Amino acid sequence: MAETVVLAVQERTSKGTRKARKLRGQGLVPAVVYGHEEKTQSLTVNGEELTKAVKHGARLVDLKQGESLQKALIRELQWDPLGHDILHVDFARVAADERVTLDVRIELRGTAPGVTAGGVLDQPLHNLLIECPVISIPESIRVNIGELQIDQAIHVKELKLPEGVVAKNDPDAIVVQVSPPMVEAEAPAVPGAEQAEPEVIGRAKAEEGEEEAEK
Numbered sequence: 001m002a003e004t005v006v007l008a009v010q011e012r013t014s015k016g017t018r019k020a021r022k023l024r025g026q027g028l029v030p031a032v033v034y035g036h037e038e039k040t041q042s043l044t045v046n047g048e049e050l051t052k053a054v055k056h057g058a059r060l061v062d063l064k065q066g067e068s069l070q071k072a073l074i075r076e077l078q079w080d081p082l083g084h085d086i087l088h089v090d091f092a093r094v095a096a097d098e099r100v101t102l103d104v105r106i107e108l109r110g111t112a113p114g115v116t117a118g119g120v121l122d123q124p125l126h127n128l129l130i131e132c133p134v135i136s137i138p139e140s141i142r143v144n145i146g147e148l149q150i151d152q153a154i155h156v157k158e159l160k161l162p163e164g165v166v167a168k169n170d171p172d173a174i175v176v177q178v179s180p181p182m183v184e185a186e187a188p189a190v191p192g193a194e195q196a197e198p199e200v201i202g203r204a205k206a207e208e209g210e211e212e213a214e215k
Contacts, residue, residue: 005053006062012042020088029086033063033072035093041132051086057139059102063091071096073134093132103127104138106175110146114178117152123176128156129168138162145176153177
């Protein structure tokens with residue numbers, strides 16, 4: 001289950017790229033919170049605390065503004081081009097008793113015997129779209145591949161999901177599979193290639209010398 005953390009936020013009145021850059025220089029990240037038929041509110045949140053929460057897999061947070069506390073999902077993150085710093089975050093208000101739909105990463109566990117035998121592991125699906133109680137969001141969906149042989153696959157409908165979690169992807173979609181090893185085809189032989197003898201310049205000159213000597 002994802003950890004619920006408390007993030008202190010403050011109301012943000014300044015707008016624009018220049019103002020946002022100034023806030024980031026102060027260690028703050030511009031943010032918005034929306035949903036539940038309430039007005040969208042512009043906020044700032046401590047960049048270090050937010051980054052720490054995200055890196056620890058937090059999805060559900062409590063936003064603390066003065067004496068007010070509201071639950072919210074981290075819905076969208078905007079990172080810098082290098083992926084080091086968070087430039088902006090969108091929060092969505094939620095109630096403790098509601099169900100939400102979101103993507104959760106798929107985590108493979110174990111070693112597939114098919115790979116040990118020379119097969120190639122292929123994972124077409126890296127994230128799973130799920131519906132679950134907001135207070136029970138899993139950090140990841142763990143998939144055991146310890147019995148996966150060559151030419152075998154695990155489909156969405158075969159996943160063992162935590163209680164209350166429902167997959168929204170196509171049930172027949174392949175999550176992970178082991179394909180046979182790729183065999184490189186040998187280049188076809190060119191007829192007559194072995195009979196052709198390349199001309200050797202040194203030998204040609206030697207033969208010319210012998211002909212002159214005989215004259």
